[in-house]
Amino acid sequence: MKREEGRAIPLKIGRKTWIALIGAVILLVFPLFIRSPTFLQFMILILWYAYLTTSWNLVGGFAGVLPLGHAAFAGIGAYISSVLFIHYGLTPWVGMFAGAFLAAIVGVIIGTPTFKLRGAYFALATIAICEALRVILENTQKFLGFDINGARGILLPLKGHSPINYQFLDKRYFYYVILVMLAIIFYITYRIARSKLGYYLMAGGEEKEAAEALGINVAKCKLIAMAISTFFTALGGTFYMQLVHYIYPRGIVSLDLSFEIAFIAIIGGRGTLLGPIVGAVLLVPAAELTRTYLGGSYEGVHLMLYGAVLVAVMVFKPRGLMEPLEAFYRWALGKFSLQPLMQTDRGE
Amino acid sequence: MDIILATIINGILMGGVYGLTAMGLTLIFGVMKVINFAHGSFLMAAMFVTYYLFQLTGIGPYLGLFIIVPLLFAFGYFTQQVLIRPVFKIERDVREPISVLMLTAGLWIFMDAFALALFGAFYKTIKTPYKGSVLHLGDVIVSVSRLYAFLTAVILAILLYLFLKKTRLGKAIRATGQDRDAARLMGINIDRIYNVAFGIGIAIVGVAGAVLMPFYYVHPVVGVVFDIRAFIIVVLGGLGSIPGALLGGIMIGLVESLGAQFMTATWTEGIIYAMFISVLFLKPEGLFGFKAEW
Amino acid sequence: MNLLELREISKSFGGLKAVANLDLTISQGEIVGMIGPNGAGKTTVFNLITGLHFPDRGDVHFNGEKTTRLKPYDLCLKGIGRTFQIVKPFGTKSVIRNVMVGAFCRVKTAQEAEEVAREVLDFTGLYPKRDMLAKSLTIADRKRLELARALATRPKLLLLDEVMAGLTPKETDDMISLVRKIRDQGITPFIIEHVMQAVMALSERVVLLHHGEKIMEGMPQEVASDERAIKAYLGEEYVVARG
Numbered sequence: 047m048k049r050e051e052g053r054a055i056p057l058k059i060g061r062k063t064w065i066a067l068i069g070a071v072i073l074l075v076f077p078l079f080i081r082s083p084t085f086l087q088f089m090i091l092i093l094w095y096a097y098l099t100t101s102w103n104l105v106g107g108f109a110g111v112l113p114l115g116h117a118a119f120a121g122i123g124a125y126i127s128s129v130l131f132i133h134y135g136l137t138p139w140v141g142m143f144a145g146a147f148l149a150a151i152v153g154v155i156i157g158t159p160t161f162k163l164r165g166a167y168f169a170l171a172t173i174a175i176c177e178a179l180r181v182i183l184e185n186t187q188k189f190l191g192f193d194i195n196g197a198r199g200i201l202l203p204l205k206g207h208s209p210i211n212y213q214f215l216d217k218r219y220f221y222y223v224i225l226v227m228l229a230i231i232f233y234i235t236y237r238i239a240r241s242k243l244g245y246y247l248m249a250g251g252e253e254k255e256a257a258e259a260l261g262i263n264v265a266k267c268k269l270i271a272m273a274i275s276t277f278f279t280a281l282g283g284t285f286y287m288q289l290v291h292y293i294y295p296r297g298i299v300s301l302d303l304s305f306e307i308a309f310i311a312i313i314g315g316r317g318t319l320l321g322p323i324v325g326a327v328l329l330v331p332a333a334e335l336t337r338t339y340l341g342g343s344y345e346g347v348h349l350m351l352y353g354a355v356l357v358a359v360m361v362f363k364p365r366g367l368m369e370p371l372e373a374f375y376r377w378a379l380g381k382f383s384l385q386p387l388m389q390t391d392r393g394e
Numbered sequence: 395m396d397i398i399l400a401t402i403i404n405g406i407l408m409g410g411v412y413g414l415t416a417m418g419l420t421l422i423f424g425v426m427k428v429i430n431f432a433h434g435s436f437l438m439a440a441m442f443v444t445y446y447l448f449q450l451t452g453i454g455p456y457l458g459l460f461i462i463v464p465l466l467f468a469f470g471y472f473t474q475q476v477l478i479r480p481v482f483k484i485e486r487d488v489r490e491p492i493s494v495l496m497l498t499a500g501l502w503i504f505m506d507a508f509a510l511a512l513f514g515a516f517y518k519t520i521k522t523p524y525k526g527s528v529l530h531l532g533d534v535i536v537s538v539s540r541l542y543a544f545l546t547a548v549i550l551a552i553l554l555y556l557f558l559k560k561t562r563l564g565k566a567i568r569a570t571g572q573d574r575d576a577a578r579l580m581g582i583n584i585d586r587i588y589n590v591a592f593g594i595g596i597a598i599v600g601v602a603g604a605v606l607m608p609f610y611y612v613h614p615v616v617g618v619v620f621d622i623r624a625f626i627i628v629v630l631g632g633l634g635s636i637p638g639a640l641l642g643g644i645m646i647g648l649v650e651s652l653g654a655q656f657m658t659a660t661w662t663e664g665i666i667y668a669m670f671i672s673v674l675f676l677k678p679e680g681l682f683g684f685k686a687e688w
Numbered sequence: 689m690n691l692l693e694l695r696e697i698s699k700s701f702g703g704l705k706a707v708a709n710l711d712l713t714i715s716q717g718e719i720v721g722m723i724g725p726n727g728a729g730k731t732t733v734f735n736l737i738t739g740l741h742f743p744d745r746g747d748v749h750f751n752g753e754k755t756t757r758l759k760p761y762d763l764c765l766k767g768i769g770r771t772f773q774i775v776k777p778f779g780t781k782s783v784i785r786n787v788m789v790g791a792f793c794r795v796k797t798a799q800e801a802e803e804v805a806r807e808v809l810d811f812t813g814l815y816p817k818r819d820m821l822a823k824s825l826t827i828a829d830r831k832r833l834e835l836a837r838a839l840a841t842r843p844k845l846l847l848l849d850e851v852m853a854g855l856t857p858k859e860t861d862d863m864i865s866l867v868r869k870i871r872d873q874g875i876t877p878f879i880i881e882h883v884m885q886a887v888m889a890l891s892e893r894v895v896l897l898h899h900g901e902k903i904m905e906g907m908p909q910e911v912a913s914d915e916r917a918i919k920a921y922l923g924e925e926y927v928v929a930r931g
Contacts, residue, residue, distance in 0.1 A: 112492050114499075159675045165492055166429040170625055171674050177622070178667040181660050242792045245801075249778055249789045256776035259738060261764035261793035261841055305499065312496055347511050353504025360481050360497040 073225060077218045086217045090289070092330045093224040098282050099311040099322035100231045104275040106308060107316035108235075108244060109268045110251020111161065112169045114304050115176025116279055119149040121183070121299035123280025124287040128200050129192045131211070138212040142284035146277045153276030154269050161268050176304055183295035199294025202287060212288045220289050227285065228323075231278050236319055238274075247271055248317075309352055313359045315366025324368060329355065400534045401651050407536070409647020410544035411606060413640035415620050416627035417551060418598035424634025425571040425591040428478070431498040434621025435505035436596050440466055440603025441612040442509070448520045448607070455522070455604040456542070462600045470596025474589045477501070482588075502621070509614035517613045525608055539608035546605050550598065551640045558636070567591050571634065626670040632680025641682055690749075691716045691845055691876055697736055697746035699900075706732040708900040710746070714845070714878055719871055721891030721908070722880045725921050729900035730880045731773055734847050738770050739763050751844065764793060769843030771834040773850050773880075779823035783814055783833055786822050790840030804840055812836040812866060828859040835866070845876045852883040864889050884912065896920065 080086055102116050126145030130136040160171045184197040194200060207215040214220060238244045249257040250264035257264050287293050314325020332355075333348035363370055419433045430436075443465060447458045455462075481493050527538045558564040569577040570587045578584050610616075627646055631638025646666060653662030673681060694712040698705070707729045714720050722730050735741045737748055739760040748756045755763060778786050784805050791804035809815040812832050817825065822833060831851050838846060848867070852860050864886055867877050881887045887894060887908060894911040896903045898920040904911055911917055 112495065163674065163678065166423075166427075166495060167629075167674060167678060169495060170429070170629065171671065173622075174626075174667050174670050174674070178664060178671065181664040181667065185658065185660050185664065240798050242796060242798075242801075245785070245789050245792055245798075248781065252778045252780070253776040255740070255760075256772065256778075256837075257789070258760040259764060259770050259772070260790045260837060261761045262789075263759070263761045305503070309496070309500070309503075347507065349503050349507035350511060353500045353502070353507055356500030357477065357497055357504060360493050360500060361477060364481060364493040 077221050083217055086221060088331070088334060090217065090221050090224055091334065092326055093221070093228050094282065094285065094289075095307070095310060095330045096323045096326035097224060097228045097231060097285075098279060098307050099314070099326055100228065100235055101275050101278040101282065102307050103311050103316060103322045104235065104238070104271045105268070106311055107318070107321070108238065108247040108251070109271045110247070110317075111268070112165060112308070113172045114169045114308055115172035115174075115301070116276075116307055117301070117303035118176040118179045118299050119153060119276040119279040120283030120286065120303070121179065121293075121295070122149045122152060123283030124293050124298055125183070125194065125200070125283075126280075127284040128202060128287050128293065129189075129194065132200070132203060133192055137210055138284055138288055139210075142212075142281050145284055146280040149280035150273040150277040153272045157269050157272040158265075161265055161272075173301065173304075176299060176301060180295045180299040183299060197295060199292060199297065200287075202291040204291065212284075220285075224285060227278075227281065232319070232323070234274070234278075238271075239319060243267060243270060306352065309356050313356060313366060315368030318366065318368045321366050321368040324371065325366070328367070396533045397655070400536075401655050402648065403531075403534055403536060404540070405648035405651025406644050407540040407544040407647070408651065409644035410547035410640065411540075411602065411643070412620070412623055412627055412646050413631075413643020414543075414547035414550060414605070415599065415602040416624040416631070416639040416643055417554065417636055418595035418602070419624045420628045420631065420634055420636065420639045421554070421598065422592055422595040423628060425567055426482075426588055427571075428482075428494050428498070429625065429628075430592075430595070431495065431621070432501035432505060433599065433624050434617025434619070435502050435509075436466070436469070436599045436617070437603050437606075437620050438509060438612070438614065438617035439469070439505065440600040441607055441610075441616060442513075443600075444604045444607045445518060445520055445612050448522075455520070455607050456546075459601060459604055462604050463597045466600030466603075467593040467597035469593075470599075471589045471593035473501070473596070474592035478592070479585060479588065502617075506615055506617060513614050515613075517611055519609075519611045520607050522608045537609060539605075543605035543609070546601065547640065547643075550601060551636055554598070554636050563590070623666075626666060629670060629678070630673055630681050632682060635680065635682070638680050638682050642680075645681075690714065691751060692737070692878070693747075693749040694733070694737070695747045695749070697733070697743045697748070699732060699736060699741060699743050706900050707736065707743070710897075710900070710902055712895060712902065714876060716844075716876055717871065717874070718892050719867070719877050719879070719890050721887045721894045722878070722897060723882070723884075723887055723894060723911070723917075724897035724903075728897040728920075730897055731849060732900075733897070734770060734849055734880065737763075737847065738768055764841055764843075767842070767844035768847065769838035769841050769845070770847035771831070771838055771849055771851060773853070775827075775830045775834045777822035777825070777830055777833055777837075779821070781822060782819050783822055783825070784809060784818040786833055787836050787840050790837040793841040808836050808840045811869070812839065813862075827854050828856070828863075831855070831863070832866070835870075839870070839875075843875060845878060846870065848877055848879040850880055850882060852881055852886045855883075857885075860886055888912065 077086060077089075098116075098120065102113065105111060105113050123142060123145035126148055127138040127141035130141040130144060131138050156175055160168055163171055183194065186194055187196050188194065205211050205213050207213065209219070246257070246262045246267045249260065250262055250267055254264050283298060286298065310325040310329050311322040312325075313329060314323065315321025329352065332351055336351050337348040359367065415433075415437055419430060422428060422430050440462060443462055444455050444458060447453050447461060448455065453461070478494060478497060481497050522539070524538050524542075529536045529538055529541060558568055566577070566582050567587055567590070569580065570582060570584055570591075574584060577587075623646060627639055627642040630645060631640070631642030649666060649669070650662055653665060690713045692712070692714040694710055697707055697710040699707040710733065722733065724730055732741065736743050739758050739762070742757055747754055750763070750766060750768060753766070755766065758766070778789065784802070787805040787808055788798070788801040791801040791808070795801050795804060806815065806818070809818050812835060814829065814832055814836055817829065822830070825833060835848070835851060851867075852863055855863060860883060867879070867890055871877055879887075879890065891908050893905065894908045895905045896911050896917050903916050903920060904914060
């Protein structure tokens, strides 16, 4: 009798939850001990990618399509919150929701015709839309009366340490913000995976006709997933702006970022709960390290890494690394004869 | 008036070359239903090969085709055999072969980054004897290298069309594209056909790269622009259609050329994307109504 | 009141007339079998009932309501379930998860869905295999899974498209009993079948389709031995040769 393959990896009560709890504590406490701002920035970057890929996963993993232009929504979030802050003094804590809602609406508008397209066509459409947005931004100096400076981008007026304006001098605050954001999107993904929407997305992605015959409005489900995904992606865009204080079209509404997000999620394991996070944890440090140590003499080496890893993963483990990692985890436990102290392991 | 005419002619000439770059992509898609995201990278590789061939041996791109085409064919054959085939096999039953898409995307990133690492800020062109020479058609000045490139594109399109329609191998390729299982039952070796088709597709890219060198620059990310243009052309012309690719290319070339006269480069890009998106949604089979040649 | 009524349904694809002027009624609780040679239009009729296609002319009435232009998912909610001729399981998921997808049609939470799924799996005899991957099932079990999944949506009318195809005689008998059990639950099965043994055993009424038209309708014995049926299946020459 074959063991079942979980749609989302269930967190079993017992061993796994302990590990998760310990991990969570470490994540929460460690910035207090780190002095190096570079290392902190590094961790923030990992968490930020993990956040973006987890958001992407709702559409690219659960809904079963391949969006390759998701950075556009991060761009929308970043631009909207910044423009509102510069012109109205509206704190980005509120402005980011404006950006997120707009992103959700745009996502639904784009999704409605594009979800009808088949795999490769859909991917191409998302690429085209992302690029189109970039081109529009680069050529627009003023949007609805707001300055957006075209290709030169927007500079965020610095207010020093101003929590109310989503600006911090100490990077540790940003660390905690993104950690909380990641926890939220992770939880949402977890809940969706076990819910009607999750099952429906899976069904619609795998066998559309059968799903519809079972009462599933596949298009509507995909659009819901899209709206949630783009909403949170936009929030991630605002975070980025607040962190680096400067955005310009090619920097945030970029195919590079869109592809990176997709790659990481797929390498980690699209459609799984932890896959995107695992992917980020593995790839972002690797990329940063290659960039730091080899980047000087060889530009773009970290991209070589992404590309090579992606090719290797697609050839050997197209469903991503979660499976082999899970298998490795079980094997490792076996090796150390860590028999469950807690027989309370419930199957899901 | 002359300016308009010159613009149009240049647009058509360049468009032919765009079409040439797209022909390989559309062939690969027609047979294997795969969009090769790494297409531009192969073009870049072809251009580098052409460059070094010229620099080291003095053999010009057109003569060099005898070397470039087999080389690129082998490259494509090899890539398909070693990298794509295993992934394809796994995905045999899945409706949307997304893993293959991601594989080619990964190849794209890798190849471009590799070239960047190897060559860095490389930005060169070659000095062929006919570089810079022009032809005078009435009052209009036409660059000879572009003209040669355009003619090559048209000739190749015709040759390819005939190859697919008349030769045994061509028919086998079309059969595989139409119905893989039926073709297999007829005794056609599907794997070999895929390898050959991919090889031919890349070989065509090789030709494109070669004819571009006389009037274009090669650098590690030159492929990116052509890549995206190629996708757009392939959709405009109808996936799988060689004549469609040529015509689609000419269309893009015209839009680009005329656009450059009247607006900024990025707005032209925007228009091209807008065209692309409209076709995707409104007429995904392509503008020209070429029924699947397959 | 009739559960299902098709009034003068016609549907063409391109120039080809798939269904021509079809009238059909089914009452609650009666098992109707639709037979006819390949290409007669039987699956098209199912598709027209379930909203996969819309008829060019005519109307579909279900449970007293006009449902001609409703989408498949709306029709499922109204109580029409179906299986597909070529089964479409969610292959990479387990049997129980497959059925849960159907169950969610009527419930909200995963827990409730799981309960419903267990019930249905038990009813259809698939409970022992609930954790197996759908794609690792035998063809007979896949057909049963397809059925179970549709049952989980609590249909009033269940369209079964050639559920007996590819089954061994023993499996066919099991399936026949299952269909009867389903009817006893108050669900009305409407079956398309080629396997005559099953049609005879199950149907209270048989409808014969050929070239998209209803050639005749009646008791199973009547229809099967009628010349028109034989002509439809075996062709003119056979009838003539028989004398």
